[in-house]
Amino acid sequence: MSGQRIKEAGCEESATRMPIQTLANLRPLLWRAASTWALCLAVASLPAHAKYAVPSANIPWQPAATDADIARAFATAQAQKKPVLLYWGATWCPPCNQLKTTFFNRQDFAEASRGFVAVHVDGDRPGAQKLGVRFKVSGYPTVVLFRPDGTEITRLPGEAEPERMMTVLQLGLSGGRPVKAVLADARTGRPLNAGEWRMLAFYGWATDEQQLVPKSELADTLAQLARAADASTAAGADTATRLWLKALAASDDGQGIRADAALRERVLQVLQDPAQARRHADVLAGSAPEIVRSVSDEGSDARSAVVAQFQTALRRLQADASLSRADRLGALIARIDLARLGQPREAAQVRLPADLLEEVRAHVARDDREITDAYERQAVVTAGAYALGRAGLWADSDALLRSNLARSHSPYYLMSQLGSNARRRGETAEALRWYAQAYERSEGPATRLQWGSGYFGALVDLAPQDAARIEALAAQLFKEAAADGGAFSGRSARSLQRVGRKLVSWNADGRQAAVLQRLQRQLDGLCRKVDPVDGQRAVCQGLLKGEAKAG
Numbered sequence: 194m195s196g197q198r199i200k201e202a203g204c205e206e207s208a209t210r211m212p213i214q215t216l217a218n219l220r221p222l223l224w225r226a227a228s229t230w231a232l233c234l235a236v237a238s239l240p241a242h243a244k245y246a247v248p249s250a251n252i253p254w255q256p257a258a259t260d261a262d263i264a265r266a267f268a269t270a271q272a273q274k275k276p277v278l279l280y281w282g283a284t285w286c287p288p289c290n291q292l293k294t295t296f297f298n299r300q301d302f303a304e305a306s307r308g309f310v311a312v313h314v315d316g317d318r319p320g321a322q323k324l325g326v327r328f329k330v331s332g333y334p335t336v337v338l339f340r341p342d343g344t345e346i347t348r349l350p351g352e353a354e355p356e357r358m359m360t361v362l363q364l365g366l367s368g369g370r371p372v373k374a375v376l377a378d379a380r381t382g383r384p385l386n387a388g389e390w391r392m393l394a395f396y397g398w399a400t401d402e403q404q405l406v407p408k409s410e411l412a413d414t415l416a417q418l419a420r421a422a423d424a425s426t427a428a429g430a431d432t433a434t435r436l437w438l439k440a441l442a443a444s445d446d447g448q449g450i451r452a453d454a455a456l457r458e459r460v461l462q463v464l465q466d467p468a469q470a471r472r473h474a475d476v477l478a479g480s481a482p483e484i485v486r487s488v489s490d491e492g493s494d495a496r497s498a499v500v501a502q503f504q505t506a507l508r509r510l511q512a513d514a515s516l517s518r519a520d521r522l523g524a525l526i527a528r529i530d531l532a533r534l535g536q537p538r539e540a541a542q543v544r545l546p547a548d549l550l551e552e553v554r555a556h557v558a559r560d561d562r563e564i565t566d567a568y569e570r571q572a573v574v575t576a577g578a579y580a581l582g583r584a585g586l587w588a589d590s591d592a593l594l595r596s597n598l599a600r601s602h603s604p605y606y607l608m609s610q611l612g613s614n615a616r617r618r619g620e621t622a623e624a625l626r627w628y629a630q631a632y633e634r635s636e637g638p639a640t641r642l643q644w645g646s647g648y649f650g651a652l653v654d655l656a657p658q659d660a661a662r663i664e665a666l667a668a669q670l671f672k673e674a675a676a677d678g679g680a681f682s683g684r685s686a687r688s689l690q691r692v693g694r695k696l697v698s699w700n701a702d703g704r705q706a707a708v709l710q711r712l713q714r715q716l717d718g719l720c721r722k723v724d725p726v727d728g729q730r731a732v733c734q735g736l737l738k739g740e741a742k743a744g
Contacts, residue, residue: 248289248313249293249297249298249302251302252297252302252303252306254312255269257314257321257324258315258319258320258321258324259320259323259324263324263327266310269310270309270339270341271341274341275308275341276308276365276366277309277310277312277338277339277341278309278311278337278362279337279339280297280311280334280336281316281325281328281335281336282315282333283316283333283637283640284317284602284603284636284637284640286334287571287575288351290572291519291572292336292351294568296358296359299355299359301359302355302362305359305362305363309338316333316639316640317636319678321639321679322639322679322682323727325682326683331400331683332399332400332402336348336349336400337349338365340371344371345373345404346369346372347369348396349361349397350398350399350475351399352399352475354520357395360395372393372396373404375389375392376393379393379421380414384427385425385427387429387432390422390427390428390432393418393436394432394436398415409448411443411449412443412444412448412449412450413450416436416437416440418436419440431469434463434473435473435476437456437459441480441483441488442480442487443483444487445486451487456488457489461499461502463506464499464503465506470506470510471510474510474513474520474524475523477503477507478510478524479527481527481528481530482533485500485503485534491534503527504528507524507528507531508528510524511525511528511556518560518569518573522557523576525556529545529580529584532546532549541585541619543585550586553581553586554586554589556577556580557578560573560574560577561577561593561596561597567600570600571601571602574594574597575606575610578590578594578614579610582613590610594607605634605640606631608627608634611627612631624651625655625656628652631644638677638679638680639679639688643684643685645669645673646670646692648666649666649670653699657699663696663708664712668712670689671712671716671719672715674689680729681728681733689732689736690732696708696709697709709737716733720733720734
């Protein structure tokens with residue numbers, strides 16, 4: 194999903210920090226007493242299961258949620274001598290919905306599918322979180338290409354344009370070496386061919402999960418690759434430029450590299466050249482503030498020059514009809530972020546030019562009016578609500594979300610955004626009301642634990658005095674975990690661990706010891722039934738003790 198950071202697009206794991214985004218005339222209950230709250234929790238006493246839906250109807254996706262499903266898929270791949278393309282996603286995830294509307298439905302993707310076995314792992318299917326741990330996939334969406342023997346070839350850049358994703362896919366399908374081996378050769382100075390350089394430049398670094406490079410070393414590694422690409426006759430200037438841009442994007446907040454005058458000039462040349470800017474639109478729009486901070490100092494003439502050129506380039510991208518609506522909106526979000534430079538990064542109220550505010554309103558309203566595809570709506574409208582919020586237009590953001598609740602296949606996502614909006618404005622009761630609704634409406638075991646964990650964190654932060662409500666919600670989440678065989682793996686385990694950490698910090702002064710003792714007794718009974726073989730029992734037993742990290 195170009196034009197936005199994947200985490201900021203809403204697929205991070207805390208449902209209260211989703212910066213992107215009603216049922217009309219909905220009259221939610223206000224829980225003012227613990228007895229009323231317990232009654233409301235009873236409505237959601239059992240985890241709901243999201244309906245399974247294939248990512249696209251144009252190819253034969255094989256659904257997988259267990260090791261047996263995966264074994265069958267790889268057996269087919271070995272028999273047919275084909276790679277396996279594994280897609281890890283979730284129904285509610287905006288970037289996943291963007292992939293469905295821009296990539297998976299493409300004719301060239303359908304044609305390419307004759308050369309691979311397509312496997313879909315929905316994170317909410319029973320057992321799927323164990324597969325997430327097995328394949329080291331966490332963020333939604335992640336798309337991985339494997340050899341028939343299970344060796345990982347590469348991860349596709351879900352944030353890039355569909356054409357660039359197809360390029361990476363074709364490189365892998367054409368017998369390309371695993372990217373891990375390619376990276377090792379590049380770092381030791383061995384020669385690479387043009388395709389291998391492109392594989393590195395367009396690798397899905399955002400979903401790497403630190404398999405190839407630790408996060409703390411990513412910017413320096415990309416800069417090393419960029420220097421090597423500059424020195425290689427095979428790489429090409431465009432590939433080297435992309436590696437430099439990715440290195441700068443990973444260098445924010447003093448991490449990684451600081452650009453010299455030559456690199457700053459290179460960035461300016463990209464911004465001034467419409468063709469180059471278009472080729473690297475996903476990096477420019479997705480990481481504009483990070484790149485600006487990496488190539489210039491605050492308050493300097495150099496920063497003013499870079500920001501001005503960036504704004505011009507982003508306006509062109511925003512108006513480029515060859516880009517998807519999500520990508521064009523991403524360019525507008527980047528313009529908002531650049532206009533916010535110099536102001537507190539997370540400020541709810543900001544000072545922006547009046548003409549930019551009107552442009553944001555008009556752009557988002559046009560998207561809302563014109564979109565007819567449900568997948569595109571989930572991706573773009575939620576991003577539009579985020580854009581309005583970043584511009585300080587909170588009433589507009591709320592109105593957009595409310596008007597789309599009844600049109601969304603995952604309204605709980607939009608409800609979480611409404612909760613986040615209210616929280617940013619300091620409206621505690623309103624925020625908790627939306628977070629509660631979002632949790633009640635959420636579907637699928639992993640999603641319910643994620644949304645419940647997010648709601649729980651907000652409840653402890655915003656209403657720590659409401660001990661009865663906090664205990665009831667924690668008990669409910671543990672009850673739902675007991676009904677899910679994969680609750681102590683992957684994202685689900687991390688959701689529960691966030692609940693455990695919040696409970697421990699809430700009891701830091703010892704005043705809630707009785708609550709934690711009751712919850713620990715509930716966990717003790719639950720943990721005894723959890724399979725100890727794959728570490729899930731240890732995670733369960735450590736929830737209120739700060740032990741056993743999730744895989």
